[in-house]
Amino acid sequence: MDKSWITKDRLSKEYEEGVDNFIMFALENTMDPSRVHCPCRKCSNLKKLDIMEIKSHLYFNGIDQTYVKWIWHGEEDDYNNKVPNERKKFDQVFDDPIEMVRDADERFVDKSEEYLKFLEDAEKPIFSGAPLSKLVVLVKLYNLKAGSSWSDTSFTKLLTLLKEILPKDNELPSSIYEAKKTLCTLGMEYSKIHACPNDCVLYRNQYESATECPVCKTSRWKKNKNNKECKKGIPAKVLWYLPPIPRFIRLFRNPEHVESLRWHEDGRIKDDKLRHPADSPAWKEVDELWPQIRKDPRNL
Structure with a gap:
């Protein structure tokens, strides 16, 4: 699709025709025609708006000229051709x-x-x-x-x-x-752990049998409308713990997933620009603190 219109004057015929073509393209490739990503300079695809509102934004604000691959509107990114399309x-x-x-x-x-x-x-x-x-x-x-x-x-x-x-x-x-x-x-395994309503402690280990929080003294159990504890001992708050190991195992069982999981090491462009979390100071600090983890890119 011709995208030369995005650099044209917003009062020109080329820009007008380009906006109309873009709107048609977006509508053909969206699951919800009532809410579409707005690519104007102000919204930058961060907001979903009515299609007519998007059209007015494109005239008043202009289109974001860095948005050359319309990935938010149905166009495939080059990255998706390299990394397996999971959908x-x-x-x-x-x-x-x-x-x-x-x-x-x-x-x-x-x-x-x-x-x-x-x-x-x-x-x-x-x-x-x-x-x-x-x-x-x-x-x-x-x-x-x-x-x-x-x-x-x-x-x-x-x-x-x-x-x-x-x-x-x-x-x-x-x-x-x-x-x-x-x-x-x-699904994979998970654990339900009772917690203090004020997030002071988890009722496990030494607090397994406690009926109130050792820090704030709040009851462990949920109360009814009359401010009385429920007879069945329903916990006031529950933490759903998702053990990571079974999830890592499942991820690494698929050869194509393995390739993607190593992408930060094998496929990432390393030019000192911030393109990926692996380029961040925090990631690099972890590498320095635990070099044994750094040695194996499979260490999630």
Whole structure:
């Protein structure tokens, strides 16, 4: 697409035609026509605006002339041609349910029955004769939910509608709660740790059995409307701890991910310019303090 118009006078015919062509291009490549990144000098793609508001911004503020690759409006960046496009691979992996469960199988060594149920869901068609399995459909739908910022309520309504539309023998869950029970098997381990509401301590180790915070004396338990502790001992605050090691293991199991994880060492341009966190003073300080970590670029 011709982009010479971005340097033209904003009162010229070329600029006017360029703005119109840009607007058409942006609308053709957006999932949400009502909210599009504004590339004017003032917004610099940091704000999403109505398309007509963007058009007025381009006339009043002018377009950001450094924005020559329209990556926020559907144009592929050169970087994406070098680094694996994970979104495409995401869809490719989910076309094969067995490939999708392969990452999960190691966590079911001592839970054979649970793994067989998971495998059954992966292979079971969403309805008789369907080309996609129940698990594949759920993951694709949930990916749409996450990518489009749908609320849990709207996602449940979609599941309910789809269940009514599909044949009666369909395996689609009718609520997000049921969907999550299936999808949670794909996830990795986590721990729930009770915490002080004022963030003083975590109730673990020496505080495992404490009923109030040893620092601020606030109760460990949630209170009801009458300011009384809940009978079931519901914690006032919970920390969700995500152990990093299982996540690192999963990342390094994929050869293409490994290449990307080493990019800061093998592919980064090293010219003393700040292009990547690896160029920052903080990163370099870590390298100096712990040279044994610096020696191996796989050390996340």
